[in-house]
Amino acid sequence: MSADGTSAMIAPAVDSSPATATTGAPKVVMEAHNIVKELGAGARKTRALKGVSLSLNAGELTLLMGPSGSGKTTLLSILGCILSPTGGTLSVAGRSTQGLNAEGLADLRRRHIGFVFQAYNLVPTLTALENVMLALDLRGASLSDAPYLAWEALDAVGLSHRAHTSPSKLSGGEKQRVSIARALAGSPSVVLADEPTAALDAENGKAVMALLAEVAKDKSRAVLVVTHDHRTLEYGDRMIRIEDGRIASRMRRRPTSARGQFDMVETAAA
Numbered sequence: 001m002s003a004d005g006t007s008a009m010i011a012p013a014v015d016s017s018p019a020t021a022t023t024g025a026p027k028v029v030m031e032a033h034n035i036v037k038e039l040g041a042g043a044r045k046t047r048a049l050k051g052v053s054l055s056l057n058a059g060e061l062t063l064l065m066g067p068s069g070s071g072k073t074t075l076l077s078i079l080g081c082i083l084s085p086t087g088g089t090l091s092v093a094g095r096s097t098q099g100l101n102a103e104g105l106a107d108l109r110r111r112h113i114g115f116v117f118q119a120y121n122l123v124p125t126l127t128a129l130e131n132v133m134l135a136l137d138l139r140g141a142s143l144s145d146a147p148y149l150a151w152e153a154l155d156a157v158g159l160s161h162r163a164h165t166s167p168s169k170l171s172g173g174e175k176q177r178v179s180i181a182r183a184l185a186g187s188p189s190v191v192l193a194d195e196p197t198a199a200l201d202a203e204n205g206k207a208v209m210a211l212l213a214e215v216a217k218d219k220s221r222a223v224l225v226v227t228h229d230h231r232t233l234e235y236g237d238r239m240i241r242i243e244d245g246r247i248a249s250r251m252r253r254r255p256t257s258a259r260g261q262f263d264m265v266e267t268a269a270a
Contacts, residue, residue: 026057029093029189029222030079036087037074048074050245051088056190061216061223063232066242072226073194075242079224080192081109093189110139114183116193116212120175122167128154128178129163132185139186153181157211173204180211191215193225197232209235 037049049071056062066072077083078090081097084105090097093112097105122131132150141149154160157177167175176196183191193212197205209225213235216223225232233239239251 026059027220028055029058029220030056030091030224032075032079032088032090034088035075035078035085035090037071037078037083038086039074048245049078049085052242052245052247053088054240054247056222056224058189058222059217059219060237061213061225061235063236063239064224064226064242065228065239066248068228070242071245072242076192076194076224076226079190080113080115081105111186112189114186114188114191116176116179116183116191116196118195118198120167120179120199122175122178122182124167127164127166128159128170128174128181131167131178132182135182135185141186149185150181153185154178156184157181171204172200173207176200176204176208177211180208180215184215187221189221191221191223193223195227195229196225197227197229202231205229205231 032055033053035049035052036047039046039048052071052075064072064075074083078085081090081092082105084097092108095108097108100108122128123134126134129147129150132153133146136146136149137143151160151163154163157180159174159177159181162170162174162178167178170178176199179196180191180193183193191212196208196212200208209232212223212225215221216237225236237253240247241249241251
């Protein structure tokens with residue numbers, strides 16, 4: 001266990017993309033290029049995303065920020081292979097989503113993407129362990145392996161001692177830790193977190209962001225946090241701001257700035 005109560009060992013993501021270690025360049029595990037998304041039809045058709053391009057690098061925590069209605073949720077749904085873009089391309093762990101039907105997108109999502117939700121989305125009738133096991137079952141883990149893997153995921157977020165507790169008896173911070181354990185189960189290439197601190201007080205919000213920052217240290221996994229919460233800034237390696245369906249700015253932490261210190265510089269890179 002680490003000083004904050006989390007396990008020092010978090011299972012690495014399954015790596016199915018080309019290695020970049022020999023070049024020293026960061027490994028891109030998700031890449032979106034010129035994403036356009038139109039919603040509605042006829043006179044009510046609106047363009048929610050207007051040519052968005054970004055990449056998520058392994059070993060980094062990226063913050064996606066912007067006002068309500070800026071396109072954050074639509075972009076997150078496309079990156080999570082829940083919605084298909086009207087135009088543009090998306091690749092996940094080296095695999096393009098172009099031409100994939102709903103079943104193909106669902107398979108890619110199960111194999112490579114873990115989700116953390118603002119409202120936790122835990123099944124109330126299942127224990128913490130069983131909630132994580134359910135995610136493993138959906139990802140094809142065997143019945144014999146699932147209990148051990150679920151326990152390991154809960155231990156990684158410092159909650160193995162609450163494995164047999166139902167969600168109703170967990171605090172908000174504990175519920176979010178179970179949600180993160182569920183996202184990590186099966187070792188996805190990308191973790192997408194939607195407003196993970198919004199329902200938490202300051203102390204639990206910091207603990208959850210510190211945990212996601214620890215998860216992001218895995219050199220084969222990227223973490224994207226969609227947030228309005230400026231308390232999250234000190235935990236990000238990069239910050240991308242979206243406004244009116246377009247990327248408005250990109251910032252990256254200075255090489256000399258450690259996590260816990262907000263010192264970023266604007267960049268033009270994806």
